[in-house]
Structure formats: structure tokens, C-alpha cells
Amino acid sequence: MTSPLRRIGLRVIALGYLIVILVAPLALVFYRTFEDGIGPAWDALSTPETVNAFKLTLIITAIAVPLNTIFGIACGLAIVRRRFRGKGVVNALVDLPLALSPVVVGLSLFLLYGLDGWFGWLGDHGIQILFSLPAMVIATIFVSLPFVAREVVPTLREIGDEQEQAARTLGANSRQTFWRITLPAIRWAVIYGVVLTTARCLGEYGAVAVVSGRLQGETETATLRVEERYESFDLAGAYAISIVLALIAVLVLVAMTAIKPKEEAA
């Protein structure tokens, strides 16, 4: 039996941990940003380089998230519902981006699309991959690949395939079964996976840093911009950009929570 004292003690430890690890650094960033009022923060955010950096981050996210969502759902369905050779390999490969350091991902892309790489010939045909948007999108897709699949797989296992079988006996073909039964049943997992993927895309640094070339105002994403501002001793600018990045992530989280299916609360 847990005594009230022990329960309270546990809460204090849990809360204290969260405060030290999560809340305190974020609060400090907030404080530093608006230390001298909103003026300096606004100035830092409205430079063309920073605006461009945010634009770039959002474009990359807008491409990577839908692609990884579709891939994640398809991959989850294949892993759980189908029997095929090499399923174990696919299952393990999906996790690979979690295990690899993003810097390694960036370097491998560098080798692949560099002048001597397998796809180096693309450059000869005027298709620029490295140091431009395509490489940054590919790097971001790579590092944010597992999240939707990892959320969808356990949910698909848990719901089983009886509902899908029932739909089939009631006359639904596979397309109708997917859209009307499977997808609604796993939507909360998909939504959660999308949130994680989005957060990962917004925050990606290492892989993108390697393949982007970090050209200010051109191939500099918001996270790279934070680093660049920091190195240039513009702490206010770095903090302001960080705050906006954090706000976007929070906004995504809130939006997703708002559309949480109601009947599952019952």
C-alpha cells in the first residue's frame, strides 16, 4: 500500500525532474528572448535570412510529412497484415533511422549524390541535389521515416483483422475496407505519428547541416539559422528563432489534440 506521503514524494520527484530537464531551459529561453521587450526579438525574426529559413523549414516539412505518412501507413499494413519474404528485414530497416546518427545520414547522402557518388551523374544533367532543396528534403525524410510506421504497427496488431474481415463479408472491397474501416480505426495512431514526424522535421539539424551547404538566405533552415546566429554572438536572434520553432511544434500538438476522436474517450 502506498501512503499519501509516498505518493506526494513520487509526484515531487516526477515534477521536479520535468522542471529541471524541460521547463527550466524553455522558460529561460523565453525570458532571454523578451528580456529587452519585443522589439529586438521582432527585428531578429524579420530579417530576410530568417524569414527565408522558416520558409525553407516549412517547405521541407510540408513535403516530408505527407510522404512519410503515406509510407508509414503502407509499411505498417505490410508488416502486420501481409506475409512476405524479407518481412523481418523491412521491419528492422524501418527502425534504422532511429539508430543512425543524423550526421552519418547526411554524410552517406553526401557520398551518394556527390561528384563521385552513384548518383553524381545527375549533376552532369543539370539536376542539383546536394546543397539545395532536394538533398535537404531527402535527408529530412530519412531521419523522420520511422515515426508513423512505429505508431501504426502496434495499433494494427491490437485491433486485429476481424473488423476488416467483417467489412469484406458485408460487401466492401479492399479499397473501401481501408478507407472506411482500417484508417478510421488507426487514425489516432496516425495522428500521433504525424505529430512526431512533424516535430522531427522541424527540429532536424545534423543531416541537413551536412547536405545543405548552409548558404545564408538560400539553404539555411530555421535550426541551422539558430546555430548561425549563436555563432555570430546574436543571442537574442537565436533565442527568438528558437521560440518560434517551439511555438510551431506546440501549435501542431494542440491542433492534433483538438481533433482527437470523441468516442474513444468513452
Place this chain on the structure above:
Amino acid sequence: MSIIATGISKRFGDFVALDNVSLEVPTGSLTALLGPSGSGKSTLLRVIAGLEAPDTGEIVISGEDATALPPQQRGVGFVFQHYAAFKHMTVRDNVAFGLKIRKRPKAEITDRVDRLLGLVQLQQFGHRYPAQLSGGQRQRMALARALAVEPEVLLLDEPFGALDARVRAELREWLRRLHEEVHVTTVFVTHDQDEAMEVADQIAVMNNGGIEQVGGPRELYEEPASEFVMSFVGPTTRVGETWMRPHDLEILLAPSPDAPEAMIERIVHLGFEVRVELVQADGETLWAQLTSDQCWELELAVGQIVYVRPSAERVFA
């Protein structure tokens, strides 16, 4: 609307689920597939539905070869043991699912769903979600959903297996009445012989991937084709080398030439029925089933020496 399964075999790896099984389900009948777990009864049902493809054999539904047809083209309604309710849809939407897939006019769907909800007594639950229903209500919803598309045959896989005893008894009774009303050819799987006897007019007893015997409840009970059927469709006891029904053992207080001696070891009162457990001189045990009146008249007591006489009928050697 009859179902004819011929020479159906199905393996799962090394396990032989069905071994050259043939079965005929006449139009309008209510047939039970009865057997222990692993006997192949659910697999046979799923093969009929098209949810499982047989390795060999063919399925003919309403005179049409359905072996190669996917489930959605077979005109079957299927009810699962664990309901398979569409959790994200209301009861109404669950029942309407098949009709919406068939793109029936809205008015017709509303009308038909209303009638079906009435039939399964869920009128006032139409706007609830499955999570807000009891097990029995969920299974009735699943039945209404299966019946909505007017299937040629209705297949139920252990439909009452997940419910408690009282609800199960209620639903059995209800299924029987529903069948009299709707008259759709129905096959249901069960491992409960009481359920099969009570509900079905034809029972196929299955064991080890094969059918042991097909017949009416009375036929199976009184003329079992094998020891397995005899022991599965009712109580049995062994007297010497023969198996018999315990209510065919007569207990005598006085010695008789055709009645061996035995001692009463235990008397179990189950209400109307009384089980008398006996041990013979050679150590063999057997038991007799009496009514409580008979037990009173004989004034039986534990430790008493009595004489048991098997009536010659209904013996399986």
C-alpha cells in the same frame, strides 16, 4: 440457398485443420458445427464464408460454385465471436454499413436499419457507440449488421462464446425465434453440446478435422455413430466394455442375476438431477443419473451396497 461443401481440405503448416470434409446444409435449415477446439469447425465456417481458401475441394452456395469468389461476392452474413464491431461507428452506422457499400437510397437505408434495430431490440441504442453496449447487445448489433444485406446464408462463429451463461441462454432462445422469423439458411459453430441441441435442427459433429456424424439432435443422442459422438453429445459412463448413458443405469436394492454389485461412493444433488457415483468390486468406477424423486424413494446413502442393471438400449460398444 443451400450450402454444399465437397472434399474440403485445409492445412496450416503441419497442422491439418480439415481433412477431406463434405457437408450439405439444406435451404432454410439451422445447422450447428459442434466439436472440441481444434476440430476444424471454425475453419470450415471460414472456408464457406471465403475468409479462408481451401487447399482442395469446392463450395457451392445456392447452386453456384463459390470456391473462387472473394467473401464480398458470396452473399454471406458472418458473425464473429468477438463481435468485430466497427468501434468508430454508431450502432446505426454499423448496421447500415453493408447497405451504404451497396449505395442504396438513403430512405431505404433508414427504413431498413430501423426495422433491423427493432428486430434485435436495439431501437433506443442507435446513436450509441459499440463501447457503450453490453456484450449481448453488441452481438445482437453484429447480427443485425449481417442480416442488413439480406444474405443468402448466415454464418455464426461461436456467436455466444464470449458471453456469460445467462445472456447466452437468452440469445440462444432468441436466435431460434429469429430463425423462425427470417428463415435464412444458418450455420453456427459451437463447442457447447447443449447449445447445439437446443438451437439447431441439424448438427454436424466434428473431430480432428473431419465430420464424425451429421443428424438431428435426437438421432445423435440416441444413435451415435461413434464413441466420440456418444461422449460429446451427452453424458456417458463405462460399464465393463460398453459405454452407456448414465440415466440408463438402474439402481436396485436387492440382488439380481444381471446386475453387478457396487458401492455408493458419493451422491451429488444438482436439483432435479442426482448423480450417484459408484465403485464396483473390481475397483472400476461408474455413475448413474437419477431424478431426485427416485433417489428419495430408494433412500440411497453413501457406503451402501447396491446392484446396477444396465438397460440394454442405447449402448455403444
